Amino acid sequence: MFTVTNRICVKKGFGHKMAPAFIASKSLLNWDGFNKVEVNVCTQPEDHDEMNIMSYWDTLEQFESWRISDDFKAIHSRQASGSGESPVISNRVVISEIAGVLAK
Template structure:
């Protein structure tokens, strides 16, 4: 299993507002190899929010198939349009995508 984490720095106060957007597209549930998405927001820094969007996939091939799909393109074009309509500029300060292999877990 792999995780694909998009690590964002967000303008202060926008983390909690943006988090639901990353779980709103239920078409993702139909993709082979997709397991789940988790969104974490840290509001501790005084000047920005930090948000991690972590996707769990069976393989990198499954993730890459989704990433080049029309579903992915449609979702991301809608997000860009929403940012322009809502604020004139994106609340995203920066982001970094990290792809990792899940090698250990402990579950209760």
């Protein structure tokens, strides 16, 4: 199993405002190999919020199929609401293979 994490730094106060947008579209639920999305917001830094949007996939091939799909393009083409100025400071995508799990 693999995780794809979008690590996003946003302007202070925007993490919780933006979080619902990452789970608003239900189209991911129809994709083979998709398991779930977690949206984590850290407000500890004084000058920004940190978001980790982590999706879980059975295989990288299944993630890549979604990434080049029309569903992906539609989700990522949405225009930002408000003043038009993006609250995103930076982002980085990290793809990892799950090497171990301890769960209850």
